[in-house]
Amino acid sequence: GENVEQHPSTLSVQEGDSAVIKCTYSDSASNYFPWYKQELGKRPQLIIDIRSNVGEKKDQRIAVTLNKTAKHFSLHITETQPEDSAVYFCAASRNYGQNFVFGPGTRLSVLP
Amino acid sequence: EPEVTQTPSHQVTQMGQEVILRCVPISNHLYFYWYRQILGQKVEFLVSFYNNEISEKSEIFDDQFSVERPDGSNFTLKIRSTKLEDSAMYFCASRPEETQYFGPGTRLLVL
Numbered sequence: 001g002e003n004v005e006q007h008p009s010t011l012s013v014q015e016g017d018s019a020v021i022k023c024t025y026s027d028s029a030s031n032y033f034p035w036y037k038q039e040l041g042k043r044p045q046l047i048i049d050i051r052s053n054v055g056e057k058k059d060q061r062i063a064v065t066l067n068k069t070a071k072h073f074s075l076h077i078t079e080t081q082p083e084d085s086a087v088y089f090c091a092a093s094r095n096y097g098q099n100f101v102f103g104p105g106t107r108l109s110v111l112p
Numbered sequence: 113e114p115e116v117t118q119t120p121s122h123q124v125t126q127m128g129q130e131v132i133l134r135c136v137p138i139s140n141h142l143y144f145y146w147y148r149q150i151l152g153q154k155v156e157f158l159v160s161f162y163n164n165e166i167s168e169k170s171e172i173f174d175d176q177f178s179v180e181r182p183d184g185s186n187f188t189l190k191i192r193s194t195k196l197e198d199s200a201m202y203f204c205a206s207r208p209e210e211t212q213y214f215g216p217g218t219r220l221l222v223l
Contacts, residue, residue: 036155036214042216043203043216043217046211046213049210098167098168099160099170100157101157102154102157103154
């Protein structure tokens with residue numbers, strides 16, 4: 001089955017700096033890759049997603065890149081703000097949205 | 113904006129007891145999911161449900177677990193005989209297309 005790895009497990013950046021979180025997946029049939037942000041005690045919230053037929057997607061300060069050959073995808077957050085502090089989970093899915101296999105998460109801390 | 117809702121928000125139960133966790137998916141969504149998240153760990157898939165039947169389930173979803181859509185709005189997860197290791201946050205999710213929308217979760221504590 002699918003296995004998703006995520007690095008780093010924790011990340012601290014200064015406010016205004018960029019943050020990059022990387023995920024790798026094992027199943028070449030996976031075709032949908034969402035990123036979720038989870039604040040303490042709250043539900044995971046989708047922040048951006050990408051389909052396998054797209055190499056890059058951007059939404060304001062957030063971007064995701066996908067390398068299908070290498071089976072990895074990355075989340076990029078620019079101009080980080082303290083409210084970006086949370087745990088970020090990547091996930092991979094076959095059949096465009098069927099059950100997600102999540103990575104172990106990255107705890108991002110943005111220091112003022 | 114419509115959201116997935118879950119009840120109760122917290123549940124404490126004794127080992128061996130049955131629990132039912134309830135979810136109300138977003139009304140026009142057709143696919144439903146249960147996930148669990150043990151404290152400090154990643155979110156793990158339990159089961160997916162479509163067209164009134166289970167479409168996929170994980171190894172975690174053993175005979176102690178069952179799901180039901182008893183009416184047009186509710187989606188339930190039943191754990192027949194809870195174990196200590198069932199203590200976790202349980203999330204329901206639903207989707208119309210690719211994006212899954214998560215509920216706020218039910219924190220289950222088994223004593």
